[in-house]
Amino acid sequence: MELIRAHEIMLTHPKHQQLPCAPEYAFGAAYVADHFCPVFEASIPFYDAGFFHADAVYDVVSVSRGMFFRLEEHQARFAKACDTIRVKNPFTREQEAAILHEMVARAGLRDAYVWWTVTRGMPPMGRNEMVHPEKFENRFYGMAVPFIFMFDDDQRACGVDLIVSRNHIRIPSRSVDPRAKNFHWLDMQLALFEAGKRGGEWAVLTDADGFLAEATGANIFAVIQDEVVTPDAGCLEGITRRSVFDLCEELGIPSSARKIHADELRTADEVFMTTTAGSIMPVRSVDGKPVCEHGGAGEISVRLHNLYWEKRWSGWHGTPVKYEPMGN
Ligand SMILES: Cc1ncc(COP(=O)(O)O)c(C=O)c1O
Incomplete structure (x- = not known):
């Protein structure tokens, strides 16, 4: 049996073609804390513990032919991960889904790699504050870019x-x-x-x-x-x-x-x-x-x-x- 050449199909089949979008979003869209932006303009503060100490949970869902795959299951896994490491997602499940949809939509992607995270975020500054997870300012970031294959x-x-x-x-x-x-x-x-x-x-x-x-x-x-x-x-x-x-x-x-x-x-x-x-x-x-x-x-x-x-x-x-x- 021949293996389906899924990547080639994504690049050539009309049902996979990128939809028209604003040129700055052509390579992907991001969400940084409280706003959308083109993926190459997205940045994080050095002081975010997600960057500083790899202190974060994340998830990745894919889109193909204009459909998320098992979206609710990815969101449920992500919510559990947030509980495990004691970060609080600043968004509800519905708000999170709306952000994921909008990132894909802004870039007009029919096949996408959609990544999002909640980081520990900004640490509290006071004495002995670091031992209380609720004192950190947890942050949400996300991006939707053209689908990535680990192997071609x-x-x-x-x-x-x-x-x-x-x-x-x-x-x-x-x-x-x-x-x-x-x-x-x-x-x-x-x-x-x-x-x-x-x-x-x-x-x-x-x-x-x-x-x-x-x-x-x-x-x-x-x-x-x-x-x-x-x-x-x-x-x-x-x-x-x-x-x-x-x-x-x-x-x-x-x-x-x-x-x-x-x-x-x-x-x-x-x-x-x-x-x-x-x-x-x-x-x-x-x-x-x-x-x-x-x-x-x-x-x-x-x-x-x-x-x-x-x-x-x-x-x-x-x-x-x-x-x-x-x-x-
Ligand atoms: C460490 C690890 N294991 C397994 C997987 C596969 O998980 P999934 O099929 O949900 O993408 C991933 C995905 O990124 C991973 O990072």
């Missing part, structure tokens, strides 16, 4: 080369809960540079005992004895991961979340990663050893990838973007 069509079609990091483990959940999508990225970023050194294209991290946690910015899956499996802990509960469970059910493929040792990945029948920014991404080698006998993307991985895009473009879990002018 060719890479997804032939599968990417993955390494299991030897130098870095994923931060333990007790230190930073990965279920609250947050700015703590250094373990994943450094593992990515390790991949570069070892001739790989991407990295997956384990916990301290060698059980898989997650890949840099993505969930990890394996096909083992005809079952699609993914770690049950130590990772973000990805919305694409949830979609894979739904797709497996539709295709009649058993799937489950369980503890998976890194050694199982090296002998799996197929391996793939999932993320909003790229959907389902087949893996062709782990630590330099081919995953599939034929050396490319696995059959189940490609079937899941294709069904994902076919269903999305037919409106699955879709919320149409409100493109009509909303007033400022």
Whole structure:
């Protein structure tokens, strides 16, 4: 089965064409604390603890063919993350949704990567004030830019080369809960540079005992004895991961979340990663050893990838973007 060239379709199919917009918004729109602006004009104060201490939670939802995907589920996950790290979103769920819609609409994007965050924001200045989260001035920022693929069509079609990091483990959940999508990225970023050194294209991290946690910015899956499996802990509960469970059910493929040792990945029948920014991404080698006998993307991985895009473009879990002018 051929992999659907989703990026090429986004660039060429009329249903994906960017709508007319003000020229300053052509590259994307942002929201900074209390106002919209073109994405390249957006900035944050140095003093914001989100920048200063990576003290923030965020989420990313995608838009394709003019529809948000599982928007309410992304918003629900984000609200939970805010509670986990004790920041208060200055906006209600409805106001937040209105901002996300308007950023996409301002840029006229039919395919978008829509990112938003609430940071710890400005710290209180008084003595002993820093121990009270409610004394910080939490801040909201967001942006909508043209859709970003973690791997291009060719890479997804032939599968990417993955390494299991030897130098870095994923931060333990007790230190930073990965279920609250947050700015703590250094373990994943450094593992990515390790991949570069070892001739790989991407990295997956384990916990301290060698059980898989997650890949840099993505969930990890394996096909083992005809079952699609993914770690049950130590990772973000990805919305694409949830979609894979739904797709497996539709295709009649058993799937489950369980503890998976890194050694199982090296002998799996197929391996793939999932993320909003790229959907389902087949893996062709782990630590330099081919995953599939034929050396490319696995059959189940490609079937899941294709069904994902076919269903999305037919409106699955879709919320149409409100493109009509909303007033400022
Ligand atoms: C660390 C991490 N794990 C997993 C994912 C995948 O989550 P989702 O499918 O909701 O995009 C992401 C997405 O950015 C991530 O940053």
